[in-house]
Amino acid sequence: MKNTTELKGNWNETKGKLKQKFAALTDNDLLLEEGKQDELLGKLQVRLGKTKEEVQKLIATL
DSSP states (O other): OOOHHHHHTTTTHHHHHHHHHHOOOOOTTTTOOTTHHHHHHHHHHHHOOHHHHHHHHHHHHH
C-alpha cells in the first residue's frame, strides 16, 4: 500500500476512483482520519468482501 503521506496527499483522487469502481461505497466508508488507516482498511474489507491484502493492492493500483 502507498505510504501514509502519499495516501493522504492523493486521497480525494483515490476516493473518487474507488467510488467509481465500487458504487456501494459511501463517503463515510472512505473517511480517512489521522491515525485510523487500519480502521479504514477494515471498513473497506467488510464492504468489498476482500482481504486486507486485496484492499491494499487495490488502492496501490489506483
